[in-house]
Amino acid sequence: MKYSCIAILALHCILAIGQNNTAYKYIINLSQVKEDKVKVELQCPTITQNQIWYHFPMTVPGTYATLDYGRYIQNFTALDKNNKPLPVKKRGNNSYFIQKADQLQTIHYLVNDTWDADTKKNKIFEPAGTNIQENRNFVLNAGGWFGYFQNMENIPITLEVQKPNHLYGISVLPCTSTAEKQIFNAQTYHELIDCPIMFSPPDTISFTIRNTRVRIGVFNEAGIQRSAQIYQEVKTSMQAISDFLGGDLPVSRYDFIIYLKDYTSFKPVMEGKPTVKTLLKLYKAFKGQGFGALEHGNSSFYFLPEFGNEVAINMIKDVCIHEFFHILQPLSLHSEYIGNFNYIQPVMSQHLWLYEGITEYFAGISQLRGKVITPEQYLQGILLSKIQGAEKYPNDMPFTEMSKNVLKNPYKKQYPQVYLRGALIGAMLDIEIIRLTEGQKTLKDVILTLIKRYGKDKSFSEEGFIKEFVQEVHPDLQAFFDNYITGKALLDIQKSLSYVGLEYKSMQNICVPKHPIKDNDVKIERAIIQKPEYKIIYVGKKERIGLQVGDILKDKDIRSVIVDEEGRYLPNGLKTTLVLYRNGNRIEIPYTVTHTEKPEVVKHQLINPKNKAPLQEKYYQRWINN
Numbered sequence: 001m002k003y004s005c006i007a008i009l010a011l012h013c014i015l016a017i018g019q020n021n022t023a024y025k026y027i028i029n030l031s032q033v034k035e036d037k038v039k040v041e042l043q044c045p046t047i048t049q050n051q052i053w054y055h056f057p058m059t060v061p062g063t064y065a066t067l068d069y070g071r072y073i074q075n076f077t078a079l080d081k082n083n084k085p086l087p088v089k090k091r092g093n094n095s096y097f098i099q100k101a102d103q104l105q106t107i108h109y110l111v112n113d114t115w116d117a118d119t120k121k122n123k124i125f126e127p128a129g130t131n132i133q134e135n136r137n138f139v140l141n142a143g144g145w146f147g148y149f150q151n152m153e154n155i156p157i158t159l160e161v162q163k164p165n166h167l168y169g170i171s172v173l174p175c176t177s178t179a180e181k182q183i184f185n186a187q188t189y190h191e192l193i194d195c196p197i198m199f200s201p202p203d204t205i206s207f208t209i210r211n212t213r214v215r216i217g218v219f220n221e222a223g224i225q226r227s228a229q230i231y232q233e234v235k236t237s238m239q240a241i242s243d244f245l246g247g248d249l250p251v252s253r254y255d256f257i258i259y260l261k262d263y264t265s266f267k268p269v270m271e272g273k274p275t276v277k278t279l280l281k282l283y284k285a286f287k288g289q290g291f292g293a294l295e296h297g298n299s300s301f302y303f304l305p306e307f308g309n310e311v312a313i314n315m316i317k318d319v320c321i322h323e324f325f326h327i328l329q330p331l332s333l334h335s336e337y338i339g340n341f342n343y344i345q346p347v348m349s350q351h352l353w354l355y356e357g358i359t360e361y362f363a364g365i366s367q368l369r370g371k372v373i374t375p376e377q378y379l380q381g382i383l384l385s386k387i388q389g390a391e392k393y394p395n396d397m398p399f400t401e402m403s404k405n406v407l408k409n410p411y412k413k414q415y416p417q418v419y420l421r422g423a424l425i426g427a428m429l430d431i432e433i434i435r436l437t438e439g440q441k442t443l444k445d446v447i448l449t450l451i452k453r454y455g456k457d458k459s460f461s462e463e464g465f466i467k468e469f470v471q472e473v474h475p476d477l478q479a480f481f482d483n484y485i486t487g488k489a490l491l492d493i494q495k496s497l498s499y500v501g502l503e504y505k506s507m508q509n510i511c512v513p514k515h516p517i518k519d520n521d522v523k524i525e526r527a528i529i530q531k532p533e534y535k536i537i538y539v540g541k542k543e544r545i546g547l548q549v550g551d552i553l554k555d556k557d558i559r560s561v562i563v564d565e566e567g568r569y570l571p572n573g574l575k576t577t578l579v580l581y582r583n584g585n586r587i588e589i590p591y592t593v594t595h596t597e598k599p600e601v602v603k604h605q606l607i608n609p610k611n612k613a614p615l616q617e618k619y620y621q622r623w624i625n626n
Contacts, residue, residue: 021046022155024189026146029162030199033134036116037074040145042107045155052101053150054078056094057143057343060193061330062295064348064406064415066122069114069144070094072130076109094344096147111145126303127294131259135164137219139259140197141301142189143343153189153343163199170204170217171197172255172298190341196294196301198257203227209238211248215255221262222306226313230258233317240370241324244362244444244626250327250451255299256320260306261289267308293319295326297456322363330355332451339459349462352403352415353485357422358443361430364423369626375608378624379502380567383427384606387493387504389420391604395488399425421491425484428496431623435499436474439622446472500620501612505605511595512569512602513562516578519596522547532556545578546589552581561591567607 025043032039056070070093078086078096080103087099098104114129130144131137146159161169165179173184173195186192200219205227207214216234218227234256242249266282286305293302300323304312330338330349337349349355364382367373373381393414399422405411430443449472454460460468466486470477483489494504517524521540532555536547547553557579563569570576570593578591612620 024146024148024155024157025160026157027160027162028145030138030167031162031164033132036132036134037110037112038132038138040109040111042146044104044107045149045152047101047104047149050100050102052098052104054096054098054107054147055150055344056147057193058094059346059407060128060141060143060343061338061341062326063125063128064352065125065412066407067124067128067143068093068122069124070147071119072112072114072117072144073147074110074112077107078104079106079108081105113139114144115139123288123290125292125294126259126290127292127301129290135167136200137221137259138167138169138199139301140169140199142192142196146189146192148189148343150344155188157186157189157192159184159186159192161197161199166201167199168202169197169199170215170255170257171195172253172296173197193343194296194298196257196296196299198259198301205231207231207235209235209249210242212238212251213253214238215253216258217255218258218260220260220306222260222264222308224260224264224306224308226258226260226306229313230256230316233313234320236372237317237321237367238324240366240372241321243370244366245448246626250332251298253298254324254327256302256316257299258302258304258316260304260312263305264308291315293323295323295331297327297331300324300326318363321366322360325359325362325366326355328362328447328451329359332456333447333454334459335462335465336459337462339457346407348404348406350400350403351462351465352406352418353399353422353425354465356418357399358426358429358447360419360423361426362444365427365430365624368624375624376565376567379606379608383424384604386420386424386427387606388604390417390424390491393417393421395490398488399485424491424493428484428491428493429480431496431499431619432477432480433473434619434622436476439618441473442622442626444626497606499616500623501609501616502620503607503609505607506603508602508605509599510569510602511572511597511599513572513593513595516545516547516558516561516591517553520544520547534558545591547580548582550582554579554581561593566609567605 022045024045027041027043028038030038056073057067059065059067076088076090076096078088078098080086080100086101086104089097091097111130113132114124115126115131124144128141128143129139130141131139161182161184162180163169163182169175169182171184173186176183184197186195198217198219203218203220203225205216214234216227216230218230220226263285266285291304293300300320302316302319304315306312333354335349335351337347364378368375368378397411397414402411402414406415426443433441433443433446446469450460450469466481470481484491494506497504517534521542521544522536523538524534525537534553536549536551539547539549561570561576561578572593572595574593576591576593577588579586579588
């Protein structure tokens with residue numbers, strides 16, 4: 001619901017009349033863990049009414065899933081000033097109905113962590129969950145630890161955390177600390193939910209990008225210090241984002257909070273040729289783990305695997321850009337369904353195309369515009385992968401319909417398309433804006449204009465936003481939304497990419513150059529976590545180009561004997577060379593391009609011609625260089 005100024009004033013007056021002590025005070029002691037549980041004490045704000053609801057969230061912003069945090073709360077007790085229990089009834093998974101609430105003094109309960117829970121239905125994604133590892137690590141996503149009284153989400157909260165001396169809690173919340181205690185303050189319950197806290201032995205590093213102070217805090221189960229390495233990757237990504245946005249970042253501080261789970265025992269498996277037994281062992285270890293990240297207004301939380309190599313570092317490089325870009329949407333541009341989020345009976349927004357699709361698109365294109373990757377890497381890697389992934393999701397439901405119903409079947413199974421089809425729609429929308437404005441505006445320009453109009457504290461109209469968006473560009477943009485976002489039209493990728501001079505072929509039946517490894521009498525060794533290279537471990541009698549056991553071939557060199565710089569297949573019979581690595585030395589061997597004898601079905605070929613029409617070149621440069 002969108003409140004008027006008068007309604008907000010009236011609500012504040014009601015709250016002021018109903019309570020004298022207008023603040024929550026939560027107290028927990030992380031030095032006292034029993035059976036993997038921690039006791040929570042709430043010193044309650046004054047309640048004058050006789051009955052009141054106390055809730056834990058069903059879900060929280062950014063998760064798009066049913067969480068039901070209340071399932072992990074035990075021994076809930078409400079006490080009066082004489083420590084006598086008051087009548088309490090639990091309703092559903094998340095709510096407690098407290099009678100004689102005007103006598104309420106304190107609430108006590110136990111928190112059981114979600115990471116260790118053997119839960120199959122509505123399992124809580126680790127970056128949104130809670131972790132209790134005595135003397136090692138505690139993850140406090142507030143929804144799993146702390147509840148709120150109904151209609152009292154907008155009053156201050158103090159959180160006092162007593163802790164072992166060797167642990168330190170990292171969070172963007174204002175904090176005062178001693179060796180044995182940290183006290184955090186939140187202006188509202190919404191802010192508490194938006195600011196995860198992780199307690200662990202310190203492994204932190206800070207740096208500044210333009211106007212923003214960035215901090216990285218890491219807990220690694222394997223005991224490897226990672227913050228300095230992660231800093232090198234994150235700083236490059238943040239610089240690319242700053243360049244993309246054209247200057248200062250929209251936040252003055254930002255925390256990357258990272259938990260790395262120990263899989264170092266699988267390092268030989270990941271880097272070599274595994275047996276069936278070791279693959280099964282690895283599968284069991286990975287089963288049920290929710291690797292990924294969750295965004296917040298001034299921070300993001302990561303749960304990733306640690307193999308003792310660079311895998312986690314590379315994952316963070318890719319994921320952190322996406323999560324940080326959420327500071328634009330939905331954190332600074334959102335409808336009233338997010339701005340006035342209902343934790344217990346959430347109404348989901350129809351604009352996942354904006355919140356996740358555009359965010360994922362920005363995460364890729366910003367690396368190109370920031371010179372972190374080349375046009376070829378973006379087009380043939382990121383964009384082409386989105387095109388290929390989008391194909392998995394049929395256009396049998398409008399994007400907006402899926403968004404509004406994402407918490408229930410069959411819609412929630414469609415959610416992953418926001419990162420694939422949603423990102424592809426973002427690229428097409430960007431190009432359409434460039435075309436309709438003759439290069440005067442890009443998608444980024446429109447988003448930043450709307451952010452200036454709204455910002456994190458003001459919501460746009462859920463139903464009227466698309467019309468408002470179109471008004472910032474051109475009336476003809478409405479057809480794009482009608483077709484691809486509120487409608488079910490097939491994405492016309494070929495037409496869209498042609499505006500910037502790219503040639504896209506969705507399917508062909510043609511003879512193509514043979515692959516120097518796949519179409520050859522050799523066997524290879526390749527790690528499960530794929531490196532961009534192949535190692536030859538067997539050479540048969542019909543080997544056709546002169547490969548030897550031990551040779552290493554890299555993806556980029558293999559690609560160079562299949563397609564040219566534009567992405568076109570090389571002609572049959574072309575004489576060239578193939579680069580490979582033998583005994584540690586880079587060598588070149590003669591290579592003749594040989595096409596397959598019979599036509600093959602080829603899907604999703606993307607060609608970037610050097611010689612484009614003048615208007616195509618203008619739009620292409622506007623698109624990739626901003």
